[in-house]
Amino acid sequence: MPFADDGRDPLERYSRQMRFGPLGEEGQRRLRSSRVTICGCGALGTVLANHLVRAGVGFVRVVDRDFIETHNLQRQILFDEEDVASNLPKAEAAARKLRAINSEVVVEAVVADIDHTNILELVSDVDLILDGTDNFETRYLINDAAVKLGKPWIFGGVIGSEGQTMTIRPGLTPCLRCVIETSPPPGMTPTCETAGVLGPAVAVVASFEAVEAIKLLAGKLEALNTELIMIDVWDWAFRRLKIAALKDRVDCPTCKHRTFEWLDGKQGSHTTTLCGRNAVQVAAPRGHRLDFAELAARLSGAGEVRHNAFMLRFAADGYEFTVFPDGRAIIKGTNDVAKARTLYAQYVGN
Amino acid sequence: MPTVQIPTPLRPHAGGLDVVEAEGATVGAVLEAVVSKHPALRERLFEGGELRRFVNVYVNNEDIRFLEDLETPVGERDEISIIPAIAGG
Known part of the structure; x- marks a missing residue:
């Protein structure tokens, strides 16, 4: 029986989270009326979706273009061997797990490749966009859409044992392109294939993203991260790079000049x-x-x-x-x- | 001597080191000393005399683009970091 129908306070299941002072019951109510889109449902995306659905975010859309393979299971925490055998798309398999975890949350699965033709439709009806992708092409596209719509988004990336994340609020913080002007060309940067990736490294970065999402959706804006966070779980390294001052000091084509090269389809291949x-x-x-x-x-x-x-x-x-x-x-x-x-x-x- | 933190992807081109010490009064001079010691790093960091656009450099956790870029002065105890854009996930 769905939790909400058993006559108990529907907020009861979040009691331990609400008892955390900075969030409180008011923050929890805000989470319940919030909507997010998670772009990509691989390693980062499954951890993000898991946290946010358990935390009681009201509406969670997961978008992914891919199917589950056995070598995903090492780090993509919502999937199991049965999902691989069933040839399920990641978004669909994730949605089934997420609904079983918390039937109160409306989970929408979208099996699609995020590109300039569909991104606005995927993100325009949510409060926050979360990055669970594995490439900069899609991230610059998300950045374009977020800046154009004035919508916050949270960037995260991981390779090997290290990762980075930043919280982007258009108009208030630097955007992705202010900080990372361009991504390295193929061959100049390692991939998950050449450098590998540790499950816990992804989980740490995605968890930082999830905490930022909770703060943002609950209206605890003063607690948000304003830096570029770098984490290496192998070396115990944690660094906070100061980027706030980049806003308005960088001649950013995206957030200063409002040219949206990825969204217009001028950048990005097929x-x-x-x-x-x-x-x-x-x-x-x-x-x-x-x-x-x-x-x-x-x-x-x-x-x-x-x-x-x-x-x-x-x-x-x-x-x-x-x-x-x-x-x-x-x-x-x-x-x-x-x-x-x-x-x-x-x-x-x- | 100022130190330069080498990110994981570039360590194979810096003799496996995660930190390199090098003399220099500016970020540019220190990085030039580093690539002289480890020539394989040069084309990964520089194009002509300029930093490649995807290479981000920080001094004591501040982006040199809002300091004085390669002309940013550095002292004995300053830490220069090369920060890679991390694509995976």
């Missing part, structure tokens, strides 16, 4: 190398949904094909393709974007 997976995503939006039965029939001569309502998977030439109804594909077995485009054209067709 292919993405996926962190840590020897895989490339090819996004080829088309006006209609793919007919999997037809595609499977076409591909059956080329390799092994199977499909369900959410995806079609087939292997050929040492590559594994996961194709989604909207025409997007993840091609495993290469990091080469051009090769992936060619494979997509060869097997799926443009």
Whole structure:
């Protein structure tokens, strides 16, 4: 029976949290009437969603483009082996777990690649955007949307044993682009694949993000972080880099000049190398949904094909393709974007 | 001598060190001394004489962009940090 129907005070389940003085009952009530979008439901996103649903944030939307694989389980805390066997999308599997954890919270699963065509729709009806992504392309896109809408968002990133986070309130703090003007080009920076990643490192960074979210949603604005936090769980390092003074002192194209290059689709490719997976995503939006039965029939001569309502998977030439109804594909077995485009054209067709 | 904190991704190009000591009166001079000792770092930090746009440098936890950039004076006990943008998650 849903908790709210058993005749007890619906706030009772949050009693230990409300007893924490700086939050209190008033803060808890604010959390219950708050709405968030979590962009990405991998390592950071699952920890974020877990914390916020347990804490009683009223509405949680989780957006992710991906499916669960066995090597995710080391750090993506909402998933288990059954989810891998069921070929569930991450957003859907996460939503099922989250609803079981707290049936009071409205959890919305969106299986989609966040891009400039859909981001405003995904974030315009929430109070806060949370970063659970694994790449700067999507983060700059989130930053554009957040600045344009004047909506707060919380950035987090992790590799190996270290991570960083900052809380961005457009107009009040520097934005992501003020602080990190541009991301390193491919090959100049490690990925989860080359450097690995520790589950606890992700959990620590996502937990810092979650605390900031709770403060922000509960209206405890004076307690918010105004610095770029750097954490290394292996070296016991914790640093607070002073960035508040960057606001207005940087000639920021995004928050000073209000040019939104990612949101306008001028920046950002339609292919993405996926962190840590020897895989490339090819996004080829088309006006209609793919007919999997037809595609499977076409591909059956080329390799092994199977499909369900959410995806079609087939292997050929040492590559594994996961194709989604909207025409997007993840091609495993290469990091080469051009090769992936060619494979997509060869097997799926443009 | 001022110290320079080397972030994990760059340590393989700095003989595995996490901290490098180097002489210099400004951030630019200290970093130049560091890349002279560890030439593999040069192209990762500099393009021409300028810091690469994705390289963020802090002195005692303050961004040099709102100090005096590479001309920021440093003393014996100052700590310079190269802060990478961390992509994963």
